[in-house]
Amino acid sequence: MKPSQIMHPADAKALQVLKQARGFNTLVKYFMEKGDERIMRGENLGTMLRVTPDNLPKVYTAFREVVSRVGIDEPELYVYNDPVMNAYTYGDTRIFVAVSSSLVERLSLPELQSVMAHECGHILCRHTLYKTLLYIIEDMGKAAQVITESLAFPAYCALQYWSRMSEYSADRCAAAVVGEQVFQSAFLKLTSGLTDIQGNPYQLVEQGKKYNEMKNASFLDRVQQACREMFFSHPQNCQRAYEIDRWKSSAAYRNLTKNLSPDSNRANIPTALTPSKRESPTQD
């Protein structure tokens, strides 16, 4: 899979602008490699459970399958103890994916793969580097007071906008890897926090349509909703579901799902993944 195949146009445009700050990017990358990545790895090893073929074989196999379909180097996978269903990834050189324990417990394996594929989408598009820029600006404004919040505000808002757009790209990766139906069912659970939801599996898409109608009904609505959304790092859940529903009719989605379908890909997964011929976990 190539980043251009899954990248949302708004994400691609914003990334193009961000890439122009070359010196700053190199600096951030350097500090990530020498600082944050090492610190977070310590934190991961210290406080989370690293997933191996021995402790969570199904989860590990599912993750390897996703990584193989996305076509990235295998990141480290961790599970952390949290009742909130969530996951995140970090790193540009030494990358990891962390999923909350409730995700593993409440989602089916394909749905869990959808979340993993979403994080792998961020890795594929190298979003983490630019998200770090966002955190740095946020920290400089809020915590360190190096530059005042009002000065950092425009840059912060611009990066938050990009962050929202980048989520659409990662969602596309998830939909391409597991199929849009599984994506929608996982998203229903993530939105509601419930595991058994009856009725239309596309109810969030319908909600998304209604939300857009409401948002575009008047100038006041547009301004109010835009102001409400501008501080979020993620788009509204119903909009994410709606965006994937729109994208599913594209040739890009059709081609990707054809090439990445589990049947066509299972042959490419190393036999070492099967329980009988497991690899021993990498010693750290």
Added chain:
Amino acid sequence: MTTDKDLRFLSSCENEDLKVLCDILTHDRLGNIRITEQLTSTDEYNRSYPEDMLFLVPQISNELLKYGSNTLSTLWNREPDSYETVLRRVCKQMDVKISDRDTITKMEHNLLTTLCQDTLNKMSERELRLLANENGIPDKRLTRQALTAALLMAVRTSRAVLARIAARIIQYIVEIITIRGVATAGIETATRAVGSVLGPIGWIALGAWTVYDITSPAYRVCIPAVLQVAYMRLNSFDQKKRSAA
């Protein structure tokens, strides 16, 4: 969404040609998405690109006209300028001689001919001989000058030769225009830097100039796009003629 009357012929064009036109509007020559484009976010683009481009014709023509119009006037009128207006602007920008009475076909023909002439003058002798061979012009005894003159004559007199040569060199032309566009932008920036030291009046003039520049037609996009449209019209005209014969 209605299609401009002069761009309705796009509905009878080939999928591949429409895809090229769409790509010119949405991506730069390095393959990066254009920051100001609005086509790729539409449902129609999602559904139709790249296999069913005919369904995208109204959106493509609208995008082309938006690029060729002044942004402020588009905001005010809610409608972009007509294709004829955009074409006239492009011809003026490219120093192509046209009159007020010229039809769309005539203006496009002049535009293509002028650009073909410019390109032929810049081509190497080897490229010229290849082109002459492809168009049935005997090249063995001809010097470079004679070869150029023969090809120029063929371009002026035969629509079929013009179409063939235009098809071959359109990519070359698009590249020249893009490079030229970047170079001009560099010169303008340098001139503007001088303006910035002229004090408050200079700053106001500079601000107005910048707003005018930002909102004025995006020639870097609309010139190659209009060229592609001109080529497609020429091609479709020839195809109709051939099928009628």
